[in-house]
Ligand SMILES: Nc1ncnc2c1ncn2[C@@H]1O[C@H](COP(=O)(O)OP(=O)(O)OP(=O)(O)O)[C@@H](O)[C@H]1O
């Protein structure tokens with residue numbers, strides 16, 4: 001696994017980082033977001049959507065629908081909220097894996113309980129509240145594709161044993 005850590009000091013900085021990730025995506029990427037209430041998960045999705053060329057603005061988590069799809073840009077984005085999801089089959093039933101194969105990007109908020117359910121190659125982003133406007137973002141890439149996307153952010157990385 002490849003790991004990188006960075007602190008952002010504003011919501012804009014978090015969005016910009018996520019936007020850079022979105023610009024690097026080619027379709028088929030899975031991004032898992034882990035972090036408490038207000039950690040910045042949706043903020044991250046907003047930037048990611050912009051980087052994918054999506055015009056429709058992400059304003060909130062899709063909580064009550066499990067998934068919200070954004071289209072009309074360079075790459076479609078499927079935005080999931082796993083908070084009320086009970087088992088992994090619920091993701092599969094939305095078509096998540098077919099959409100990935102079709103070149104969508106999937107981003108999943110509250111992914112903690114389902115790490116490992118989305119295949120061997122995912123980019124995990126753990127967000128921690130450090131201060132009022134400071135967030136610590138830890139990226140973990142678990143395969144070749146996610147490692148390449150992480151590399152595109154230009155952050156110093158370290159290799160860790162899985
Ligand atoms: N460096 C930062 N990065 C991201 N958000 C920040 C930062 N500093 C402050 N914030 C604030 O933290 C909040 C993050 O909210 P956001 O909805 O993105 O969190 P969330 O993790 O999706 O929460 P929830 O689990 O409730 O959906 C926003 O109010 C944002 O303005």
Ligand SMILES: [Mg+2]
Pocket residue numbers: 041042043060061109
């Ligand atoms: Mg949210």
